[in-house]
Amino acid sequence: MTGDERSDELNERLQAVEQRVAAACAAAGRDRGDVTLVVVTKYFPSADLERLHSLGVRDVGENKHQEAAAKLEELPTPVRADLRAHFIGQLQSNKAAAVAAYADVVQSVDRSKIAHALDRGAERHDRTVDVTLQVDLGGDDEARGGVRPDGLAALAEDVAGCPRLTLRGLMAVAPLGADPRAAFDRLAELSERLCADHPEATWISAGMSGDLEDAVAAGATHLRVGSAILGSRPALR
Numbered sequence: 001m002t003g004d005e006r007s008d009e010l011n012e013r014l015q016a017v018e019q020r021v022a023a024a025c026a027a028a029g030r031d032r033g034d035v036t037l038v039v040v041t042k043y044f045p046s047a048d049l050e051r052l053h054s055l056g057v058r059d060v061g062e063n064k065h066q067e068a069a070a071k072l073e074e075l076p077t078p079v080r081a082d083l084r085a086h087f088i089g090q091l092q093s094n095k096a097a098a099v100a101a102y103a104d105v106v107q108s109v110d111r112s113k114i115a116h117a118l119d120r121g122a123e124r125h126d127r128t129v130d131v132t133l134q135v136d137l138g139g140d141d142e143a144r145g146g147v148r149p150d151g152l153a154a155l156a157e158d159v160a161g162c163p164r165l166t167l168r169g170l171m172a173v174a175p176l177g178a179d180p181r182a183a184f185d186r187l188a189e190l191s192e193r194l195c196a197d198h199p200e201a202t203w204i205s206a207g208m209s210g211d212l213e214d215a216v217a218a219g220a221t222h223l224r225v226g227s228a229i230l231g232s233r234p235a236l237r
């Protein structure tokens, strides 16, 4: 898969994003090694996941169950085994158990019903799944989901009580039209509060193609970057 035109294009964009991440870490006095780049491959074919794997990518993000399951299934076994699959999309409870069959991380858990369905699915497939809680940081785009900050502590307790789930931390999307830095600072505060009760739950997943610098500055441990690496999504062209 290496050496074709698309690989060259992905490589260039990946390097450009790497430079942005490195510069943001340097500016914030943070270690590059403390930030995981999750490359969001939604809408792009499994051949691109293979190319990205050849380029050194080990964490990929998908937001739709059927698409994610099909693409991961298509990958050669050693490539699949070498990738960490992050599910980052809205989940319906009737799909959650199926997502637990393949997702290594589910970042978008925002209610107990989803957590329990994931836990049952993980049990059925004899796996464990890492979980971050998606927080709603306000704004009007409620379609994006997320638990309100005042519901966070109770949801964290529920997830911590699920034997097949490992509570890792928080995830959020900056609200449309808001200052992303302020939103991510708020997320960092919520993370600090969560860690008081769950000291291992240190992940902060924040930052996308347009605002990854703000996320790194605010302490993000995971970035979810799609279009800056893959290009404009076909559906949005």
Ligand SMILES: *Cc1c(COP(=O)(O)O)cnc(C)c1O
Binding pocket: 040, 042, 063, 088, 089, 173, 207, 208, 209, 210, 224, 225, 226, 227, 228
């Ligand atoms: C698509 C998506 C991303 C990546 O967004 P880009 O702007 O393409 O980098 C990140 N997080 C979530 C939840 C997404 O759905």
